Amino acid sequence: xxxxxxxxxxxxxxxxxxxxxxxxxxxxxxxxxxxxxxxxxxxxxxxxxxxxxxxxxxxxxxxxxxxxxxxxxxxxxxxxxxxxxxxxxxxxxxxxxxxxxxxxxxxxxxxxxxxxxxxxxxxxxxxxxxxxxxxxxxxxxxxxxxxxxxxxxxxxxxxxxxxxxxxxxxxxxxxxxxxxxxxxxxxxxxxxxxxxxxxxxxxxxxxxxxxxxxxxxxxxxxxxxxxxxxxxxxxxxxx
Amino acid sequence: xxxxxxxxxxxxxxxxxxxxxxxxxxxxxxxxxxxxxxxxxxxxxxxxxxxxxxxxxxxxxxxxxxxxxxxxxxxxxxxxxxxxxxxxxxxxxxxxxxxxxxxxxxxxxxxxxxxxxxxxxxxxxxxxxxxxxxxxxxxxxxxxxxxxxxxxxxxxxxxxxxxxxxxxxxxxxxxxxxxxxxxxxxxxxxxxxxxxxxxxxxxxxxxxxxxxxxxxxxxxxxxxxxxxxxxxxxxxxxxxxxxxxxxxxxxxxxxxxxxxxxxxxxxxxx
Numbered sequence: 001x002x003x004x005x006x007x008x009x010x011x012x013x014x015x016x017x018x019x020x021x022x023x024x025x026x027x028x029x030x031x032x033x034x035x036x037x038x039x040x041x042x043x044x045x046x047x048x049x050x051x052x053x054x055x056x057x058x059x060x061x062x063x064x065x066x067x068x069x070x071x072x073x074x075x076x077x078x079x080x081x082x083x084x085x086x087x088x089x090x091x092x093x094x095x096x097x098x099x100x101x102x103x104x105x106x107x108x109x110x111x112x113x114x115x116x117x118x119x120x121x122x123x124x125x126x127x128x129x130x131x132x133x134x135x136x137x138x139x140x141x142x143x144x145x146x147x148x149x150x151x152x153x154x155x156x157x158x159x160x161x162x163x164x165x166x167x168x169x170x171x172x173x174x175x176x177x178x179x180x181x182x183x184x185x186x187x188x189x190x191x192x193x194x195x196x197x198x199x200x201x202x203x204x205x206x207x208x209x210x211x212x213x214x215x216x217x218x219x220x221x222x223x224x225x226x227x228x229x230x231x232x233x234x235x236x237x238x239x
Numbered sequence: 240x241x242x243x244x245x246x247x248x249x250x251x252x253x254x255x256x257x258x259x260x261x262x263x264x265x266x267x268x269x270x271x272x273x274x275x276x277x278x279x280x281x282x283x284x285x286x287x288x289x290x291x292x293x294x295x296x297x298x299x300x301x302x303x304x305x306x307x308x309x310x311x312x313x314x315x316x317x318x319x320x321x322x323x324x325x326x327x328x329x330x331x332x333x334x335x336x337x338x339x340x341x342x343x344x345x346x347x348x349x350x351x352x353x354x355x356x357x358x359x360x361x362x363x364x365x366x367x368x369x370x371x372x373x374x375x376x377x378x379x380x381x382x383x384x385x386x387x388x389x390x391x392x393x394x395x396x397x398x399x400x401x402x403x404x405x406x407x408x409x410x411x412x413x414x415x416x417x418x419x420x421x422x423x424x425x426x427x428x429x430x431x432x433x434x435x436x437x438x439x440x441x442x443x444x445x446x447x448x449x450x451x452x453x454x455x456x457x458x459x460x461x462x463x464x465x466x467x468x469x470x471x472x473x474x475x476x477x478x479x480x481x482x483x484x485x486x487x488x489x490x491x492x493x494x495x496x497x498x499x500x501x502x503x504x505x506x507x508x509x
């Protein structure tokens with residue numbers, strides 16, 4: 001017991017600090033990737049709903065491919081392709097090749113994967129806003145952009161939140177896959193700590209507890225958020 | 240009645256013809272892209288690895304179906320006790336689901352492989368038992384991790400499916416004089432599976448997409464074969480593109496097969 005505490009201690013001979021830094025990196029990537037995914041998803045949903053036929057088809061290809069190929073494979077492809085593309089670009093401008101930080105590459109990769117899923121979530125949510133509300137907005141003389149900002153986006157939020165919160169959970173867990181490309185997030189530093197000290201069970205269980213804490217805390221916050229977004233709505237499902 | 244054209248309604252691309260002008264154009268672009276990929280990239284390694292690739296695909300599918308089937312067998316009781324079981328069992332089941340769904344699969348896999356694996360090696364009783372030749376290999380750990388994860392995710396789905404079977408049907412079965420087991424076997428389980436089938440499709444696709452993780456603990460599936468190709472040929476993109484294509488095809492086949500299955504079950508209305 002004492003030895004375990006010493007291993008997990010926050011200061012130098014212990015690995016607790018390393019684990020927490022790894023967790024911080026994981027959360028950074030998850031948060032950044034999630035936001036990027038939301039951005040892509042908003043654009044994607046708008047494109048699928050109101051875009052031209054070519055844009056719609058291209059977006060369909062994007063979401064189908066991302067949802068049909070394992071995240072691990074996508075991460076490998078995007079990681080290499082992304083860093084390659086940036087280096088080609090800098091070479092084109094005449095700058096020396098840059099070392100892309102694992103953080104930026106990770107956010108990019110998670111964002112592209114999340115974007116496909118949030119496109120579908122947001123598209124479904126926008127479609128479930130009652131037509132009458134949009135017609136009412138139009139009757140008030142609101143321009144499309146104004147009615148998007150004032151009516152569609154706030155009204156779709158309660159429909160989108162369950163899907164979006166689910167995506168956040170997936171984002172936090174997908175960051176673990178970045179261990180495979182050598183990004184020092186929680187899972188990878190855990191394995192390094194475990195490999196160095198040979199205390200495999202201790203460290204993997206500790207990391208599991210950290211991930212679980214993130215999940216449970218997120219669940220709590222999301223519950224509050226959903227309650228707030230649903231205020232004033234008729235409760236669904238009877239009784 | 241004339242159909243009013245509503246500009247805001249979304250028409251799914253699939254519902255329209257495949258051969259519209261813009262689509263023909265897109266197909267042409269895609270064909271050029273495929274040609275460029277085939278012509279300008281290196282594919283000469285393909286025949287050498289063909290056999291091993293097919294073996295790897297077989298291994299991936301074996302991993303997928305064995306874990307999905309065994310996992311589903313565990314998911315049924317997991318879902319059932321959460322609906323009707325005694326309170327402590329229900330809490331235990333829902334706690335298990337939360338625990339597994341709240342941590343990354345890669346971490347669970349490494350916990351089993353490195354953690355349990357190193358623990359087993361310390362006990363001479365296990366080392367000398369008949370199980371040891373199996374426990375020394377990697378695939379039991381990969382199988383266990385994937386199976387547990389599928390059971391937890393699917394257990395949650397089955398909980399909803401069991402709870403969603405209309406009360407009246409169960410009461411009717413009881414009125415026919417069916418005992419609890421007959422009722423479960425004839426009415427409750429089939430109806431719940433029927434309700435869960437669309438979600439089951441999604442979960443199975445997710446499971447397929449999780450299988451390459453077992454390659455990180457040295458199980459040889461199609462992902463591991465492609466990694467080998469990348470190491471031996473020093474190519475970055477070609478093997479990965481082929482791998483993505485393979486998984487895309489497998490997903491497509493899986494979704495198609497499940498849709499056939501769904502269509503075979505008669506439904507009323509909707």
